[in-house]
Amino acid sequence: MSTYWSFVKSIGTALLVLVCLLLPAHAGPHNIKVAVITPEGSTWVKVLREMAAEVKNRSMGAVTFTIYAGGVSGDEVDVLRKMRVNRMHAAGLSGVGLGIILPRVRILEAPLLFHNDREIDAVREQMFDQFSADFLNKGYVLLGFTEGGWVYLFAQHDISQEAAFASAKMWVWKGDRVAETFLHNFGIRTTPLHIAEVNTGLETHMIDAFYSPPLAAIAFQWHTRARYVLDYPLANATAALVMTKKAFNTLAAEHQAIVKETARKYCRKLVALTREDNQKALQVMQAQGLTFVAPGAAQLKKFQSDARKAYTQSIPDLYPQSLFDRIQGILATLRKTASNQ
Numbered sequence: 001m002s003t004y005w006s007f008v009k010s011i012g013t014a015l016l017v018l019v020c021l022l023l024p025a026h027a028g029p030h031n032i033k034v035a036v037i038t039p040e041g042s043t044w045v046k047v048l049r050e051m052a053a054e055v056k057n058r059s060m061g062a063v064t065f066t067i068y069a070g071g072v073s074g075d076e077v078d079v080l081r082k083m084r085v086n087r088m089h090a091a092g093l094s095g096v097g098l099g100i101i102l103p104r105v106r107i108l109e110a111p112l113l114f115h116n117d118r119e120i121d122a123v124r125e126q127m128f129d130q131f132s133a134d135f136l137n138k139g140y141v142l143l144g145f146t147e148g149g150w151v152y153l154f155a156q157h158d159i160s161q162e163a164a165f166a167s168a169k170m171w172v173w174k175g176d177r178v179a180e181t182f183l184h185n186f187g188i189r190t191t192p193l194h195i196a197e198v199n200t201g202l203e204t205h206m207i208d209a210f211y212s213p214p215l216a217a218i219a220f221q222w223h224t225r226a227r228y229v230l231d232y233p234l235a236n237a238t239a240a241l242v243m244t245k246k247a248f249n250t251l252a253a254e255h256q257a258i259v260k261e262t263a264r265k266y267c268r269k270l271v272a273l274t275r276e277d278n279q280k281a282l283q284v285m286q287a288q289g290l291t292f293v294a295p296g297a298a299q300l301k302k303f304q305s306d307a308r309k310a311y312t313q314s315i316p317d318l319y320p321q322s323l324f325d326r327i328q329g330i331l332a333t334l335r336k337t338a339s340n341q
Contacts, residue, residue, distance in 0.1 A: 144267025148237030
């Protein structure tokens with residue numbers, strides 16, 4: 001009898017092993033760890049939680065998200081390092097982080113490239129498949145573009161005059177080649193600091209000016225150390241939600257489709273809400289007494305000339321001429337259509 005039961009147990013064990021071998025590696029539930037530098041309670045985090053809830057519901061609980069907000073996983077360099085070793089699976093990254101993966105994506109932040117939101121939306125939409133393929137070649141899945149918003153210059157003195165503008169001690173995000181090239185071409189002295197060091201830099205007068213979308217300036221409380229805002233947005237701060245290809249490939253095909261579709265939907269929602277929040281942030285700053293100053297005609301002309309220099313210096317090291325030409329072609333078509341309406 002004992003021989004019989006031993007035989008039955010061995011058959012059962014063999015069947016269990018066979019079932020395990022036949023099951024796909026992605027059959028079990030998956031938790032995606034996603035990092036963002038924006039704080040808990042911010043629009044970014046709220047929308048991510050909505051996205052996570054919908055993915056969990058549509059996947060019947062097979063795919064869940066754990067969100068690490070407020071920079072608890074470190075700055076974007078730290079997050080990317082953790083993504084490479086699979087300690088983090090996804091992240092909401094600014095243009096700086098995205099540029100570490102794919103430098104050419106920083107063309108979306110080129111100074112004075114876009115005239116309005118409509119142009120930004122059209123270029124992102126028409127270029128999405130190309131950028132998606134480029135990110136995939138680098139080992140990342142582009143889930144959706146978002147943005148920080150239009151970038152303004154803030155200062156502790158009036159920088160609407162050329163002499164004052166040139167004397168500003170401007171913060172530049174440490175390691176951000178695009179912003180550094182852009183500001184240097186505009187004739188501004190820069191001091192590289194990590195994002196967490198900006199408030200200290202303003203307090204100690206190491207810097208007396210910074211660039212930022214209005215919402216970010218309020219979120220980090222930088223605006224409390226500024227007195228003037230140059231009322232002329234110079235660029236748009238791009239951002240995106242990305243996931244490592246390695247983590248994405250562990251998901252079942254139907255779950256990959258759910259994650260992609262849901263992420264694109266909520267990234268578009270995040271863009272719309274971010275634009276609303278930036279408009280409210282400008283109103284808050286005006287109410288708190290910041291002075292908005294417009295650049296003069298001569299300064300505007302110089303900005304346009306300096307922007308062209310920045311494009312030239314960015315080709316081909318940052319982005320190729322072909323990419324620049326393609327985007328310029330999209331913009332030319334849009335502007336021609338708009339002028340004919």
